[in-house]
Amino acid sequence: MSDHRSGPVRSAAAREAILDATAALFDRVGYDHLTIEGIAREAGVGKQTIYRWWPSRGALVAECLVGRRLFPDFDVPDTGDLLADLDTWLDTVLGVIEAPSGGDLLRSLVAAAAEDPAVGGHLSEGLGIERSLAARLAAGVRAGQLPVDTPAPQLGEAILGAVIVQSLGRSDDHAALRRLVRFLLRSPTADA
Amino acid sequence: MSDHRSGPVRSAAAREAILDATAALFDRVGYDHLTIEGIAREAGVGKQTIYRWWPSRGALVAECLVGRRLFPDFDVPDTGDLLADLDTWLDTVLGVIEAPSGGDLLRSLVAAAAEDPAVGGHLSEGLGIERSLAARLAAGVRAGQLPVDTPAPQLGEAILGAVIVQSLGRSDDHAALRRLVRFLLRSPTADA
Amino acid sequence: MSDHRSGPVRSAAAREAILDATAALFDRVGYDHLTIEGIAREAGVGKQTIYRWWPSRGALVAECLVGRRLFPDFDVPDTGDLLADLDTWLDTVLGVIEAPSGGDLLRSLVAAAAEDPAVGGHLSEGLGIERSLAARLAAGVRAGQLPVDTPAPQLGEAILGAVIVQSLGRSDDHAALRRLVRFLLRSPTADA
Amino acid sequence: MSDHRSGPVRSAAAREAILDATAALFDRVGYDHLTIEGIAREAGVGKQTIYRWWPSRGALVAECLVGRRLFPDFDVPDTGDLLADLDTWLDTVLGVIEAPSGGDLLRSLVAAAAEDPAVGGHLSEGLGIERSLAARLAAGVRAGQLPVDTPAPQLGEAILGAVIVQSLGRSDDHAALRRLVRFLLRSPTADA
């Protein structure tokens, strides 16, 4: 007895080549200008092999995103000093997206998220917002550095959102973002 | 003194028709699926007339944006109650982007901003963030409802950013956004 | 042994439809006004399918020409009476090119030949000059009705050339052409 | 009493510039690729000035043709030796149309004649067929070197036609044309 079907099984090599090609081209040319034919060419694969397994360009990008093929990990350290840790994270993130064509990378991802729900659903996750940023904020709450009712996930998304809005505006104001973070984390009692 | 050249002058009728068509199609089909040929057809205009005056699809959208042809005005009332006013604004905004294909509208705009610097440069402005939201926050500062060092523009962009991130994630959590706003506006002395 | 590549094969149906459409449109609208887009539309085919296989509009016309899709066959009978046979041929040819828009047909073909070497190379052949006219002249030589050193192919081309020159001049002088043919075939000994 | 209209009169300078530009561009790029806008640009003239005075591209070319701006004069000498004179003429003509892009010149002219009646009507004339070739043949008739009933104009056109047909075929067979001329001029009594 066997529920194995006959014939070759999905080619893992092809799958890898396709995802690698997607990530490489996404990096090189951005989301618009990312084409199925280009991916197939780059991966040495037939178009049909792509269409067989992924419904859309966006689904490919989404899979690259969750597979961490697109961005480095943006981890937030935990030294105990919440503000300093967030500054470190901000430096890392801004460092990447200000690198030559790094901003294009973030904007490309936003474009992909806007166009394709599959990408959108993994945007925060793919950038490590929940895993790192919100987690660090939650740790800050536990440590008493933030109010107990702090909505950590939303706060993380607001910070990410501020970075995105600034990137969309092609502006590049580190100081403003630092000021924002400082304001967001202001100690409610410190001013009292 | 004269930098006038002779010859026919730019047709105002064509310009209007093109911008109207752009806004109408943007609404109807979204940013991807928005084509120059479609705009020309809708406007009853030759393609070349578009290419003569605008360098890209994005530039057209940007001009619609600054000309307030794309979104209703998202004004923030000023009743004296900052939190209530922001709730009102949030209701308005979320009401629009949750309308059938309203979310598509915001996401389309984000896609346009990601692709084209001209749109990006006018994103906040076109949504009235500076004019209305940041201005209301600044008024709150003057009224003593927010700390004097509140970075109002950045705070406005963070709120917009949170809305955008949520929209990109195709989530729809009013309550979370309200909680965020409440948290952001928490009175530093109220908790003391 | 194999220079076969894998993959789909050229569609015979598309090829037929394209050539038919080309011939039909050539007839209907002439060589200028013959457009690739028009052919594609008429044939129910994508433009790219045309560009994939033919380098130019002229190449299409040339292929119609050699495939005898453009002109009826201009055969020269052989009754033994050379002069009468040529008169018959002349009647046929002039009958066609004087039909409403028949002259346009010949001139269109000349225009195509002038613009595109592929057409030019098949002009005489496509009109049956070598196959019919020159062959009949050669038969006349063998029958002693023309000198043995008669350059039959060139003579055929000269007759065709006279028809073409007259057609280009939009003149319509049957009698002159008959006189010319009579003169060209004048028996060297008959006058002695 | 006066039917003079007021205002400036047609600019001779513009007319000259346009015809010169037409001839120059015809030479340089051929009849197809000859555009009204290109002529206007080359001549430093507004398009409307062209459309005001000429109905079509062909009319411009025709006027260049009759104004002898396009071809050198193809004169036939008259040394008394008809055959030698025609050989000389043939050498001249073939020399021009075999020059680099000289064949393009003749073919361009044929294309123009095929497309535009105005050009067609002046083709023979513009090439000097009637004025020179037919006249020389007629002189040959008068000198008894050709039969008295020789249709000189048609014979001239047949010779021109043979040259054209050969040029359209992109062939280049001097000897064949010489043989043809020899045959056409064969003395009817010499063989007797």
Next chain:
DNA sequence: TACTAACCGAGACGGTACGTCGCGTCTTCAC
């Protein structure tokens, strides 16, 4: 001398066609 109408350059306009690229589907052949 001033008026005025036609000509001039320049070029914007609504169009049509160009030749190219990518889409998503379908078909063939080799492994």
Next chain:
DNA sequence: GTGAAGACGCGACGTACCGTCTCGGTTAGTA
């Protein structure tokens, strides 16, 4: 019986010219 290769109908791209039109500036002639 999968997977590469790629042809297919389709639609949009951005460009070149078409022939018409509208400008401001520049001449002639009247008046």
